[in-house]
Amino acid sequence: MLFSELALHERVQKALTELGFDKATPVQEKTLPLAMAGKDLMVSAETGSGKTAAFLLPMLNHMHSHPAPHSATRALILVPTRELALQVFQMCEKLAQYTYIKAGLIMGGEDFRHQINTLRKNPEILIATPGRLIEHMENNNHDFSDLEYLILDEADRMLDMGFGADVLTITNDCRKERQTLLFSATLTGNQLGKMAEEVLNDPTRITLKTARDKHENIHQQILLADDTAHKEKLLIWLLENETYEKALIFTNTRAQANTFIGKIRVKGLRAGILHGDMDQRERKHVMRLLTDGAINILIATDVAARGLDIKGVQLVINLEMARNGDDYVHRIGRTGRGGEQGLAISLIGPDEWNRMSSIERYLKLRFEKRTIKELIGSYKGPKKLKSSGKAAGKKKSDKKNPAKKGASEKQRHRVKKNVGKRRTSADAPQPSTTTHVTTAAIDSGFEPPKRRK
Template identity: 55%
Template sequence: MFDQFALHERLLKAVAELKFAEPTPVQVAAIPPALEGRDLRVTAQTGSGKTAAFVLPMLNRLIRDAQPRVDVRALILLPTRELAQQTLKEVERFSQFTFIKSAIVTGGEDFKVQAALLRKVPDILIGTPGRLIEHLNAGNLILRDVEILVLDEADRMLDMGFAEDVQRLVGECDKRQQTLLFSATSGGAALRDMTAKVLDDPLHLQLNRVSELNEGTRQQIITAEDSDHKERLVHWLLANETYQKAVIFTNTRAQADRLYGRLVAEGVKVYVLHGEKDQKDRKQAIQRVKEGGVKVLVATDVAARGLDIEGLDLVINFDMPRSGDEYVHRIGRTGRAGAEGLAISLICHNDWNLMSSIERYLKQRFEHRVIKGLKGSYMGPKNLKASGKAAGTKKKKDDKKKVGEKKAKKPAKPTSKRPGNAKREAAASSVVSGDGLAPLKRKKPAAS
């Protein structure tokens, strides 16, 4: 129960109102040290409840140290608009019985309206790095009194090229008393470098290993010849699989639009979501899928983070993601909170090596699946181990054959005891054409 934590009674009331019964593992691990004021570095899978793990301690601190609202007291940085909007809703739900005010600042919204919002000085500001930097440059944003800084999905922010913006925003919060860094993956060298720079004596909480992610999700691959073959496979899967809602991921906006057009032409109710869509269209697409008016969403990786849709139980990778971390975030849309899901990746010959590297990263083997009537001729590369063994056997046989031939063959008698003559004869005998012509005769040197 949540009353095991030293949370303010108003927060416990909100938790009870929302019918949050048992805290998740990440909440059990992160909330107590966060309440103590420790800096945290938390790795926990998508859908594990990590938003509440930092929102509840943050709200508890702001309630406990109530002050007149003159500056932003808490800042939450996130990589995408969708994730920022989702986090705002969580903050508002947990703070419903308090006087704490929150606001959101992301791209795609009216800049002047946001500037007016910032003049009201919310207690908690939620935003994406790019737009926050714009307001900082315009003089609309003051962060010198921020007490708590949260970097959520920090690995994704670095992947999207926000490293410099994040570092600058962190630098503006130079009086902060606590920093919490959350991610779904362990990230690489860039994330380790950021952790070292922004956290002070942090407690590291590894709530999962990559190989344990989405245990309730079956992971399959289906081989395909080309993009046209993949499109036919997608149509078959949407027509024959049992699912409530599905998302299909592509690597490019152009491919997302093309697939969307093909599915619409075939009578599938579908929305498309990518970076070129304006904020109004993106909100409408997500809302329609959430409400169930549309069951299928085609998206680029802009939707891989912060897309929280109940009942999303089918993920199709039309294009294989470019990294193991991206794969984790894509399939993290399904099989959430213990539910079952299905993730299917469509693999052409040029996807195979990438797929294999992701298998190694996850320390898992994907289930191979064949759809009758749509089976392609490409079934993956030949088994290199088996072919290598066969080649080794053949080599041994050839070696034995050569040894036998050498033993059976008698050595040729030398035609001359002089080394010079032997060399000249060897050179002469080597000058023979493929037609079996006789050796060329050496010309006698002309008299001097």
């Protein structure tokens, strides 16, 4: 579907043309007509599918066609991370560049007083992270009485990060007569279902590719590693020998990211670091360096897995395997965007094999196993445990021994027959005449006493 086929305002259409957007992506094609008709939506689509424009275009079109210059904020977009908030804000400014519509940005790491001034100006569109917005709400710096649109972007991630209660607090303070759009990597899960019941009104579900669908244009490989030192050698080899414009390296902890950034830089590679402990000024600086090409390698924690739209990322390396399948998908989704080819390589240590296998099962695929001949280690994967043949054989032979089976049946019959009968001395068990001698006694030369006649 072409954007020109939609009844978009000419100023919105002009911005699309200037940005080179002429054909809608699948998620935009399915979402835009329903959103423009005022429907509440629950949308599931893969990362990098064009979700941002799918919810921005309908509201920009409506606001420009129906101006309300004296109203309070008309649209609220909630996102889980600062990086995603900044990305949505920038896209909103580009699409609204020929309109009077203004957007405001509320997120952690920025000056609180400056944000108060932003809220007082009543921007038509407000993009916010839940934690910082709650702080402003506690100080009564907001006004959602005129709200027409509520967007929950990456709702599953907000729940994963513990923002569920904050999101419901915010939505309960919003105007009830509004249109709500919820975007998520998946539409399953009890928490998400409960949130949808409270926030949405008779929503239409749209499901395209989900986190479990294959990324056809991303080549996914694993490299087995003995330990951290071996991983370091594999990582440096890949960064020095693979072909890429930009590379992203993911770790599970800030400590690992801080450790490996020095190991990468000492090899003369142009690398930066991004994690949740950095303030917003530092984050912006690193992203600017990567965008401008001053660095071409970024080592990051999962704070960068969602919301970053970096052009030219052709290589993703998981220095540590992601904690779950959804996080893995969002990591590798930084490459192979816009129909381009990408390569994702995971370095798997002995303690990560089970995690890797569970992700394979979740995604219903097999990662390609790769080796680097100069750096082959001793770890080859888990050893297969052999079953105990003795125990199995014994049970098997018992089943196949009819004589033994018959004997046991006769014994049970005899016991049953004699139930209630008085035992005679002949029937009583006789004392054993066998003398039991331990191995230790024999070894020491001990002789058992002779029985008296």
